[in-house]
Amino acid sequence: xxxxxxxxxTSISMRKTPMTMIQxxxxxxxxMLERDPNVxxxxxxxxxxxxxxxxxxxxxxxxxxxxxxxxxxSEGGIVGTAVGMGAYGLRAVVEIQFADYFxxxxxxxVSEAARLRYRSAGDFTAPITIRMPCGGGIYGxxxxxxxxEALFTHVCGLRTVMPSNPYDAKGLLIASIECDDPVxxxxxxxxxxxxxxxxxxxxxxxxxxxxxxEVPEGHYTVPLESAAVFRAGSELTVxxxxxxxxxxxxxxxxxxxxxxxxxxxSLWPLDLDTLVNSVNKTGRCVxxxxxxxxxxxxxxxxxxxxxxxxxxxxAPIERVAGWDTPYPHAQEWAYFPGPARVATxxxxxxxx
Amino acid sequence: MTEHEPLRLHVPExxxxxxxxxxxxxxHVSSAGEVRRPPVDTRPVDTNDxxxxxVRVLDDDGRAVxxxxxxxxxxxxxxxxxxxxxxxxxxxRMLIAQRQRKMSFYMQCLGEEAIAIAHALALEPGDMCFxxxxxxxxxxxxxxxxxxxxxxxxxxxxxxxxxxRQLPVMYSYKRAGFFSISGNLxxxxxxxxxxxxxxxxxxxxxxxxxxxxxxxxAEADFHTALTFAHVYRAPVILNVVNNQWAISTFQAIxxxxxxxxxxxxxxxxxxxxxxxxxxxxxxxxxxxWAAGRARSNLGPxxxxxxxxxxxxxxxSDDPSKYRPxxxxxxxxxxxxxxxxxxxxxxxxxxSEQEHEHAxxxxxxxxxxxxxxxxRYGTLADGHMRSAAEMFKDVYKDxxxxxxxxxxxxxx
Ligand SMILES: Cc1ncc(C[n+]2csc(CCOP(=O)(O)OP(=O)(O)O)c2C)c(N)n1
Ligand SMILES: [Mg+2]
Numbered sequence: 198x199x200x201x202x203x204x205x206x207t208s209i210s211m212r213k214t215p216m217t218m219i220q221x222x223x224x225x226x227x228x229m230l231e232r233d234p235n236v237x238x239x240x241x242x243x244x245x246x247x248x249x250x251x252x253x254x255x256x257x258x259x260x261x262x263x264x265x266x267x268x269x270x271s272e273g274g275i276v277g278t279a280v281g282m283g284a285y286g287l288r289a290v291v292e293i294q295f296a297d298y299f300x301x302x303x304x305x306x307v308s309e310a311a312r313l314r315y316r317s318a319g320d321f322t323a324p325i326t327i328r329m330p331c332g333g334g335i336y337g338x339x340x341x342x343x344x345x346e347a348l349f350t351h352v353c354g355l356r357t358v359m360p361s362n363p364y365d366a367k368g369l370l371i372a373s374i375e376c377d378d379p380v381x382x383x384x385x386x387x388x389x390x391x392x393x394x395x396x397x398x399x400x401x402x403x404x405x406x407x408x409x410x411e412v413p414e415g416h417y418t419v420p421l422e423s424a425a426v427f428r429a430g431s432e433l434t435v436x437x438x439x440x441x442x443x444x445x446x447x448x449x450x451x452x453x454x455x456x457x458x459x460x461x462x463s464l465w466p467l468d469l470d471t472l473v474n475s476v477n478k479t480g481r482c483v484x485x486x487x488x489x490x491x492x493x494x495x496x497x498x499x500x501x502x503x504x505x506x507x508x509x510x511x512a513p514i515e516r517v518a519g520w521d522t523p524y525p526h527a528q529e530w531a532y533f534p535g536p537a538r539v540a541t542x543x544x545x546x547x548x549x
Numbered sequence: 550m551t552e553h554e555p556l557r558l559h560v561p562e563x564x565x566x567x568x569x570x571x572x573x574x575x576x577h578v579s580s581a582g583e584v585r586r587p588p589v590d591t592r593p594v595d596t597n598d599x600x601x602x603x604v605r606v607l608d609d610d611g612r613a614v615x616x617x618x619x620x621x622x623x624x625x626x627x628x629x630x631x632x633x634x635x636x637x638x639x640x641x642r643m644l645i646a647q648r649q650r651k652m653s654f655y656m657q658c659l660g661e662e663a664i665a666i667a668h669a670l671a672l673e674p675g676d677m678c679f680x681x682x683x684x685x686x687x688x689x690x691x692x693x694x695x696x697x698x699x700x701x702x703x704x705x706x707x708x709x710x711x712x713x714r715q716l717p718v719m720y721s722y723k724r725a726g727f728f729s730i731s732g733n734l735x736x737x738x739x740x741x742x743x744x745x746x747x748x749x750x751x752x753x754x755x756x757x758x759x760x761x762x763x764x765x766x767a768e769a770d771f772h773t774a775l776t777f778a779h780v781y782r783a784p785v786i787l788n789v790v791n792n793q794w795a796i797s798t799f800q801a802i803x804x805x806x807x808x809x810x811x812x813x814x815x816x817x818x819x820x821x822x823x824x825x826x827x828x829x830x831x832x833x834x835x836x837x838w839a840a841g842r843a844r845s846n847l848g849p850x851x852x853x854x855x856x857x858x859x860x861x862x863x864x865s866d867d868p869s870k871y872r873p874x875x876x877x878x879x880x881x882x883x884x885x886x887x888x889x890x891x892x893x894x895x896x897x898x899x900s901e902q903e904h905e906h907a908x909x910x911x912x913x914x915x916x917x918x919x920x921x922x923x924r925y926g927t928l929a930d931g932h933m934r935s936a937a938e939m940f941k942d943v944y945k946d947x948x949x950x951x952x953x954x955x956x957x958x959x960x
Contacts, residue, residue, distance in 0.1 A: 244560070246797030246871045263558040267802045269767030270734055270795060298733060301768060336653035336928075338716035340732025491950065520954045522943050526653070527705035527713030527928065531936035531958060 211413035215405040218389045221363035221412045222252045222328070225370035226290060228416050230260045233288065236374060238265045240275060240292030240328075249294060250330060250389060272302035279325040280310050289325045290374055296331035296383060297343045310379040311354035323379045326370070330386035331359070332440050332487055333524050334393065334533060342524035344439075344488035349381045350465040350497065356421060357464040359383040361442040362392065362409035365462055368419030376421060385439040385487075395444035395535035424468040426475070430457035433481035433546050436472055436498050438464060441485045441517075441534070448539035454547060456483075464494060472498075473505045480511040481546045485539055490518035512549030515542040561801035565873045573881050575806075576855060577601070581608035581828075582615025589841045593779075593820040593848075600811035600821045603855060606830035611891030617834040623898035629670055629829055630893060632690040633662040633886050635911045639689060639696070640860075642915050643703055647864045651927035652703045652717045658683045660859030660877060661792055663829045663885035666690040668758065668788070671836035672726070675755045679728040679741035682718050683790065683858075684760055687727055694725050696918035705933055706926035712941075713934040735761055735768035738787070742778045745785035745843070756784040756843040764795020764803045766810055775817040775851070782848035786839045787814065789851065790826065792858035797871040814851025826854030827882040829889040855882065936960045 216224060229236045238253055238260075244267035247254030257265040268275050272293055279289035293299045299306070310323040333342030349357040356378050360366035366384070373380035387393045391401035392409070404410030427442055432454050435445045438461040449456045457475050461467055476482045482502050484495040495516045502514055517534045525532055565571025579602045586604075587595060606617050640657035647655040658665065665686025672678070678687050688694045701708040703717040711721065721729035728744075731737055741759025748755045761771055766789055778785055789810045793800050804810075814821030820842060824835045832854065839850035859877040861868050873879075893899030926932020937960040940951045947955075 241795075242797045245562075245566070249796065249865070262560040262562075266558075266560045267798050269803050270764045270798075271767040271769065273769055274767065300733070301770075336716075338719070338732065339714065340716075490954075520939065520958070521951060522939050523714070525714045525939045526716055527709070527933040528936045528939045531960070532939060 211415050213411040213413050215410050216363045216412040217404045218363045218366050219250060219252050221367040222370055225367040226256060229371060229374045230264060235287045237287055238290045239268045241268055241270055241294045243292050248292060272298055273305055276302040276305035280305060280323050283323045283325050284321050288374055291327055293327060293329040295341050296329040296345050297340045299329055307352050311352045315354060322377055324377045326373045326380045326382055328382045331383045332385040332387050333529060334387040336529060338526040339523040346383055346464055346488060347492060347494045350494050356380045359439045359464060361439055361460050363404050363412050364409045365419050367412050368417050369462060372418040372421050387440050392443045394447035397530055421463045422466050422468050424462055424471040425460045427460040428458040430455040432456060432479060433483060434475040434479045435483050435485055437485040441487055444536055445485050445539055447536040448543055451536055452540045452543050454543050476502050476506040477509040480509050483515040483542045483546050485517045487519050487534060489521050491521050493518050512546045515546045517542045561806045563799035565876060567873060570873055571876055578881050579603040579605060581605040586616035589838060590847055591820060593818050596820045597815050600809055600815045600823055603823055603825050604831050604835055605825040605828050607828045607888050607892055611895045613830050617831060619834050623896060626893055629666055630889050631907055632666045634908060636662045636686045636689045638911050638915045642919055650929045653928055654717050654864055656682050656718050656863045657860040658685055661856045662686055663832050664790060664826045664854045667829050667832035668836045671833055671840055677726045677744050678758045679737035680760045681762055682730055691725055694722060697921045700919055700922035701925055704922055704927045707932050707934060708925040712938040734765035735770035739770045739774040742774050742783045742785050745783040746781050749784055756840060758786040760788045762795060763791040763800040763805060763810060764798060767803045775819060778849035779818045784843035785849045786843060787849055787851040789853045791853050792856045794858045796862045796866060809853055811851060811853035819849050819851045821851040823853045825882055826856035827885040829885060
């Protein structure tokens, strides 16, 4: 079935429960371990303990140690064995403890997983899912805060996904596990427990009080390559994903500008139609991400909008991003592109 | 049809879990004095047996016994004891400060104090350590590192020498032979080898000391370090601190089951020792032995220090979820501070009264340092380096795009 038109009949009738993003991700792995005996889950601290963010808590007890287990501290080893298991016919769902620690696995991801189908003309594939928490806002300093999505979107053969809420997290993770391509599944850790909007001095609303924290208990998918219109609007289009979806929403509320917020969900390959239609309608576009600006994924998005919407644009495309520095520790909130920075870009786009 | 039995995946498990005691017989503890001391110029292959036993000097009564006993001035031992006590007090106070949200995070080295401190005392000025986040003892053993400055780093305040950029405990002290700590595990281990190679290239006399945890030895950088150290006979000490745990993961998952981390060294052609890391005298003697090899162009030595991570991995961790709560009390190698204290008292070079007095004096010292450091701010009160600092040191000279971004931020 075509990935974009794959429908999702099950979700409609299914019972929903309030879940945090952590519970939703766990539920996705639980559903897939139950349904598909070829699914295995492993990574550092994911077995007995259930992961440092507790995403796999209870899964080893339920499915046994040969399906859910602890791995040595070797990201290269974790991804390399996942590729090997894929060659056998398993679907490995592996966790990299923080996105900041995927670098030792770069060779296995970029040279192996991403190109195995191509170089073997489909003889072998790597149907693996590599989960990793990303993003800052937890005083994690430069090695617990990075958003390396552009390093993956640049690699042909990888799919890169980033959910912004529990409903999408579960549906996208199931779709990723079922997908026959290697998927990089980035989890904005600042959203694990609630829709953080960038106001770090205010308490975060828990997911239990947000409609997107209502998650079906069983199997459903959110198709890959499909963006969501997170908020409909007419004056400008915000193209964003992950944590910055809620930060952008805060900026909309604070400026009163009627912006349409597109949550990409799948970064690459992406749902071009949804963004092009929106920008063609509003004529203004602001691209927002937390990652560093230069050669960030926003550069690609800006180029796409320019290519596809040039004659509809009434203002230059604005970009809001992290500064081009490593993620600092103490000055974290001066680094983070919060609602004020997004709002400034909105105003510039409106005044141009 | 095949007649073979179905294959099974082996996933190692610790014997102890919450509510179930650990059977520590897996450690294969030798008795004190039992293990031979080879000559410094031994061939790496001739250390094979030493990779599977445990070098120990202090016996259960606190006596120093066997071939690894060195003539050590009691003054040096007292200095070591005080440094260990200071480190433990420092850790305890910083833990409380973290709970009070004066800092974002902290990592203790509780139970492992002897390793970094005795090792530091065995090195010479000019040598360079490439530590992990659990070797604060390397700094606290020295007189030329100001505790106030260390605490300013932890508090991320106006006087933080890392300018607010780094997580607490990620110190850097070039002048004290302490390489900048990376958050990414194992990277420093091979860098230590490179530093040692540089000293050899320049015909210098300085040696390097690389550090890694049991868990992180699984990273490729560990194995690469061994290859380079062996190939170039680099003047480096390769320290593996086996504290049995890597966050929630038992050392068997790092490859310690049915072998040792020291055995990795011998396999790569590197002289290797497995040493009781809670025995100050054994740590000092083995470090001296390894430093002697490195300094005499005899090449690298790998030392596995057997110890126990008595505290949580960090302030973000809760070990009661994955190991018995009283595990440390049953760990057969005991508490390094209690053991050296017992030895010094047996020698007549220390007493309970002196110990108590030292404890009070060191507590006051650490408290005073903390008080002074807090005058320059804490993470909680927001007295920190300006956000402008964020844009500096990305490059030697700030390029135009960063100047533009700094202006945009208005700092
Ligand atoms: C490349 C990389 N992967 C994962 C981590 C996350 N992490 C931080 S500390 C740690 C455990 C390290 O255990 P060990 O090496 O035994 O050292 P110990 O903490 O026991 O001193 C892990 C998995 C990291 N910092 N870097
Ligand atoms: Mg360890």
